[in-house]
Amino acid sequence: MRQWAAGRARSAGIGRRDLLRLVAAASVSVPLVQAAAAPALAAGSLPGVVKPLPPELFTVRGTNAETNFAALRGTGLLTPADRFFVRNHTSTPVIDEASWKLTVWGDGLTGGPVDFSYAALRALPATSRTAFVECAGNGRSFFASQQGQQVSGTAWTLGAIGTARWRGVRLAEVLRRAGIGPRAVDVLPRGLDAEVVSDGTNLGRVRRPLPVAKALDDVLLAYEMNGEPLPPDHGSPVRLIVPSWIGIANIKWVGDIEVSAQPLLTPWNTGLYRLFGPGHPDGGGAPLTRQTLKSAFELAPGAVFPAGRRQLLTGRSWSGGAPVRSVEVSTDGGARWRPARLRDEPRSGSWVRWSADWVPGAPGAAVLLARATDRSGRSQPVTTAHNTQGYLFDAVVRHPVTVV
Numbered sequence: 001m002r003q004w005a006a007g008r009a010r011s012a013g014i015g016r017r018d019l020l021r022l023v024a025a026a027s028v029s030v031p032l033v034q035a036a037a038a039p040a041l042a043a044g045s046l047p048g049v050v051k052p053l054p055p056e057l058f059t060v061r062g063t064n065a066e067t068n069f070a071a072l073r074g075t076g077l078l079t080p081a082d083r084f085f086v087r088n089h090t091s092t093p094v095i096d097e098a099s100w101k102l103t104v105w106g107d108g109l110t111g112g113p114v115d116f117s118y119a120a121l122r123a124l125p126a127t128s129r130t131a132f133v134e135c136a137g138n139g140r141s142f143f144a145s146q147q148g149q150q151v152s153g154t155a156w157t158l159g160a161i162g163t164a165r166w167r168g169v170r171l172a173e174v175l176r177r178a179g180i181g182p183r184a185v186d187v188l189p190r191g192l193d194a195e196v197v198s199d200g201t202n203l204g205r206v207r208r209p210l211p212v213a214k215a216l217d218d219v220l221l222a223y224e225m226n227g228e229p230l231p232p233d234h235g236s237p238v239r240l241i242v243p244s245w246i247g248i249a250n251i252k253w254v255g256d257i258e259v260s261a262q263p264l265l266t267p268w269n270t271g272l273y274r275l276f277g278p279g280h281p282d283g284g285g286a287p288l289t290r291q292t293l294k295s296a297f298e299l300a301p302g303a304v305f306p307a308g309r310r311q312l313l314t315g316r317s318w319s320g321g322a323p324v325r326s327v328e329v330s331t332d333g334g335a336r337w338r339p340a341r342l343r344d345e346p347r348s349g350s351w352v353r354w355s356a357d358w359v360p361g362a363p364g365a366a367v368l369l370a371r372a373t374d375r376s377g378r379s380q381p382v383t384t385a386h387n388t389q390g391y392l393f394d395a396v397v398r399h400p401v402t403v404v
């Protein structure tokens, strides 16, 4: 924003006045967006989402579908596509890969625009990697339910995350072939889904600048998910995978990439996806990059257990900062903690499955907690500092259950 004020950054596809208005609006807390009162919809589907959304697998929230964590119990490290959460600003476009192309353009290239067909991308050297995609607002509803604080946005619990094996071509490879030059500073991938209109302002197509340092590091242009072509809802034919970074960096249905010699500003790195509010810099913090640290039980809220019978509690923990080092579980509301058994080799950009035994005691209400520590030494805190848009909730979540 300082560079912009000094005329050294450029707003990409939106007027300066609209951007300033978005930033000002972000500083104010407004109530959570509850799932819109649904017009009579066929159960288990959503008009803007192609795949079925059976209620045992998903909770629909506005234009989005949250994975029910209980539905991950018994699945492997990778989240099957049929239960991977969907976050759409508008709706899923269905794109024919034969007529699709990717255009790389901008003043950060040494020459003119370069097009890549789907077949041309497929012919480049392929790379695979396991990575989670997690919405920056995952866990947002706990600002209200655990901390009594107002935040705006979709009221996710913990299921706005999934982990998949992605296969594609390195973005660095494509940028190199397109002729990225030494003046390039920002790379701006843009989706082919509809323009986003918010409070009467047309924000344009979904797009968020990525600094060249990350773009040239471990970012993929992915065309496969778990060994299959990308499904429509997850970005077919090609999406970005930006390991460890917040979900919005992982642009789906990418159609073009601008390579810029100036820093770029769009709604998604100015009014959105920055931390606003008391305790954060005036006018908002730096654009968010890495995800934070979280843990979830593979259990429905309010699950019922018989007293005195041994249970195997299972869950997952993850961090965008470093591989998970350890996980502790409490079955008495946080009075006592014991280590959970890790079921996966912790890796950066992925999650670990864990388990712990529990023999429920006297009938009544109980609260289960799980707390992860990553290899950078960070542990999940008791509370998360408030921000108006409810991003990066990392506090330990209280999971209510009933013993009968």
Ligand SMILES: Nc1nc2c(c(=O)[nH]1)N[C@H]1C(S)=C(S)[C@@H](COP(=O)(O)O)O[C@H]1N2
Pocket: 084, 085, 086, 087, 088, 089, 090, 133, 134, 135, 136, 162, 190, 191, 192, 193, 206, 233, 234, 235, 246, 247, 248, 249, 250, 251, 252, 253, 254
């Ligand atoms: N083109 C486009 N890309 C997008 C989005 C979108 O609405 N349009 N949503 C983003 C957000 S906010 C998230 S959290 C992830 C969700 O990816 P998924 O729907 O495959 O789970 O996609 C990101 N990429």
Ligand SMILES: [Mo]
Pocket: 087, 134, 135, 136, 137, 247, 248
């Ligand atoms: Mo997101």
